[in-house]
Amino acid sequence: MEDFVDAFFNLDIIRRASPILWSGLLQTLLLAVTVVPVGAVGGVLLGLLTSSPNKTVRRSFALWTDFFRGVPPLVLLVFIYAGLPFAGLDTGAWGAVVIGFLLNTSAYYGEILRAGIESVPRGQVEAARSTGLTATKTMGLVVLPQAVRNVLPDLVSNTLEVVKLTSIASVVAMPELLFQARQAQNATYNASPIVAAAIAYFIMLWPVVRLISRLENKVLVARR
């Protein structure tokens, strides 16, 4: 038992590692508040384009969405970080992460929003247009708000996945929480820093997990 505590919950080691764990946590938060808005804005754009009345536009961006949902995000990240420099395009770790997340995350948000826009009855658009609202205003003031409400659990759930996904930035040596925990583990030959990082992720994200469960139950009850 004592060995177990020493190996996984070694307070002394965690205390020594805490400065770099804190800086990792900050970097993770910074990453999250960067990539979530970037992905969400791209997602709204893709959602609108894949709901376009123009068939060619709709089809081509549906293809784009499927393409970036089909490639695992880590593959995309490695491609941008390690592959593109061969073409003389060196984005650095931050650039690779932002571009990779933009392409991946916006595809997911876009697909969710497309389903949301589709779920708004056609009569809503017709009623809005007949009151004299322009097409743009109809979309922005009538359709999108209802669409977002209809797919809110999926949007929150996807946001949780994006924040969790920031941990893959450790693979391109971005000094976020997981990366710093691994560094500390290497330096101390002890797993406690990774356990500490896991606990930090859990404390940060558990409320979101609970929120999602409640939102999903609400939808289920409403459907009955």
Added chain:
Amino acid sequence: MDGLDGFIFSFFNLRVMVEYLPDIAAGFLLTVVLAVLVVISGLAAGLSLAVLRSFGVRPLNWLIIFTVDLFRALPSLVIIMLLFFGLPTAGISMSGFTATWLSLTLVLMSFSEEIFWAGITAVQKGQWEAARSTGLGYLGTLRLVVLPQAIRMTIPPLTNRAISITKGTALGSVVGVSEILGSAQSAMAFSSNPSPLTLGAIAYLILFVPMIGLGRWIEARFAWRR
């Protein structure tokens, strides 16, 4: 070399692609094996937990809810790192393959338990009462009446979740598993050319784009039954 030639030489280098095609193909096979194993064990474990939860034993349910929340909140890569780099310090070591399989299984188990559980609770109480009144026992009711209806409702979200979690097999490359991304990265290192990475991306597209289509089809197919 001008721009376009350089680009083709780097990313669509046929000589390099042909040379490393067998490696990527082996990686493809490993990815498929890993994904299938994760889906089978993850869904089986998730269903078992949901059934266990339906017995309504309070302390047990708290444990189940905590476990499930834990693995929904932790990033898969963090779980892989814990298993692969953390456990050996306690004298338990496992291969990168096992660590990746176990991590993704735990994650899929947790997400699918939530989905199965939502399905079970969505079956109306009258169904339970009617089945019990015909003389069926608790387990008989669960197995023959409730689960068939619950599972039908949960197929679309389960499919989508399973697809997105199997995409996590690429994380295995970080702990030395030679699945598609792993073998593409070693091939890139050997050949000093990123074309194997292009090949790897194509392999993932071949694997996952049909699955995304399948997920969308299933969603449309089962939607009106709810």
